Amino acid sequence: MTASAELTQLLARCAFKDRQAFERLYRQTSGQLFGLVLRIVKQRETASEVLQEAYIKIWHHAGDFRPDRAKPLTWMGAIVRNQAIDWLRHSAHQSHDPEPVEALHWLADEAAGPEEIVSQAQEQRTLCDCLEQLEGGQRQAMMLAYFNGLTHEELAQHLSTPLGTVKSWLRRGLLRLKKCLDES
Amino acid sequence: MRYQDPQLAELLAAEYVLGTLKGRARQRFQALLQAHPALRSKVREWEWRLNRLAAATPPVTPPPATWDGLAQRLFPSVPCLPWRQRLSVWRNLALGSGLLAAVLAVLLVIAPPAPGYVVLINDASQRPVWLITASADRQHLYVKSLKVMNMPEKKRCLLWLQPKDSPQLYALGVLPDKGEAMSLKVAKGMRSMLPGQLLVTVEDSGPLPTAPSSPPHYRGEWMSLDDI
Numbered sequence: 001m002t003a004s005a006e007l008t009q010l011l012a013r014c015a016f017k018d019r020q021a022f023e024r025l026y027r028q029t030s031g032q033l034f035g036l037v038l039r040i041v042k043q044r045e046t047a048s049e050v051l052q053e054a055y056i057k058i059w060h061h062a063g064d065f066r067p068d069r070a071k072p073l074t075w076m077g078a079i080v081r082n083q084a085i086d087w088l089r090h091s092a093h094q095s096h097d098p099e100p101v102e103a104l105h106w107l108a109d110e111a112a113g114p115e116e117i118v119s120q121a122q123e124q125r126t127l128c129d130c131l132e133q134l135e136g137g138q139r140q141a142m143m144l145a146y147f148n149g150l151t152h153e154e155l156a157q158h159l160s161t162p163l164g165t166v167k168s169w170l171r172r173g174l175l176r177l178k179k180c181l182d183e184s
Numbered sequence: 185m186r187y188q189d190p191q192l193a194e195l196l197a198a199e200y201v202l203g204t205l206k207g208r209a210r211q212r213f214q215a216l217l218q219a220h221p222a223l224r225s226k227v228r229e230w231e232w233r234l235n236r237l238a239a240a241t242p243p244v245t246p247p248p249a250t251w252d253g254l255a256q257r258l259f260p261s262v263p264c265l266p267w268r269q270r271l272s273v274w275r276n277l278a279l280g281s282g283l284l285a286a287v288l289a290v291l292l293v294i295a296p297p298a299p300g301y302v303v304l305i306n307d308a309s310q311r312p313v314w315l316i317t318a319s320a321d322r323q324h325l326y327v328k329s330l331k332v333m334n335m336p337e338k339k340r341c342l343l344w345l346q347p348k349d350s351p352q353l354y355a356l357g358v359l360p361d362k363g364e365a366m367s368l369k370v371a372k373g374m375r376s377m378l379p380g381q382l383l384v385t386v387e388d389s390g391p392l393p394t395a396p397s398s399p400p401h402y403r404g405e406w407m408s409l410d411d412i
Binding site for chain 2: 019022023026030031032034035036038039040044047048049051052055056059069070073074075077078081085086088089123124127142143145146147149150151152155170171174175177178181
């Protein structure tokens, strides 16, 4: 069974409140998902709470997962990212401190390109090809927003670029990405 | 905002998934998602497009406390372990173990009316958690908590009666969990169901539920004192 098929089966069992399946699902996916949370919510302890909240949603909504619409990890990743972004966007946490530029050099360095961070899987390859077709600023703003949860204002500050420019980079970049992905 | 504008809807969905919508715009968008299936499917499409990036993040093993906390929040049964491990009829434990005397001593103290039936409910390590006796007229159960349990907030252990040869469970009442003893009145209609199987589940505080919310954490069979 492929990893995806196994996760799909585990989610189906979770929908019937199978705790063992849930524990296995957690064991198999929590590393990937915790990595995702940790990029956005820097403090380990808070990230752990955010991860718990996300898994609670996964447990309660496992029955909503539709394997014909999404891969299990994509579906779970969306729940986890939403939880992390919600936490970050909560007014009490607005003093979010963006990661220092040095730590993001692989994103800032245009020469490095996105392929280094995207695995070789075909779908990711396509995404990677499409990202490569974006202009440097568009791609960089999008990656910083996705991986680090930066807001428009934080992106503007981080990239030393006017807010209006950052917004239009994102909008044009997203629409171009959509066109490219839909065509391939 | 004009959410009907397809391009605007597209961009809002994209920025929502990307995470750049914030504050009231994000909340408003989340509210709109509930009402508009078309918007939901746009969000799903963007999740499909962008979340392939998620796999590009290096995995980080979460601390063990994350799972422990999660399990405790979802399945508040930490004091109670999987039921197969937990229960044995008190006789398995008591006979020949020296505990019988203690059990009988407790019986004498907490059960003023002559007990007709008795059950001892054990934990996974075979330590007794509750001693329950029924008065001979079956009107009262005398329940003694033998172990202090650290119950999560707003949770309590509930005692159920399953009559012989019936799938139906009937709530008898909330069990003490701090080492105290108490008496539970058995509703008239349930007296004829005694003795039956006793089950314990962990439930939210509040009104007694009509059915258990989870499989039983503990169970025990009544023993007639005549059998000892």
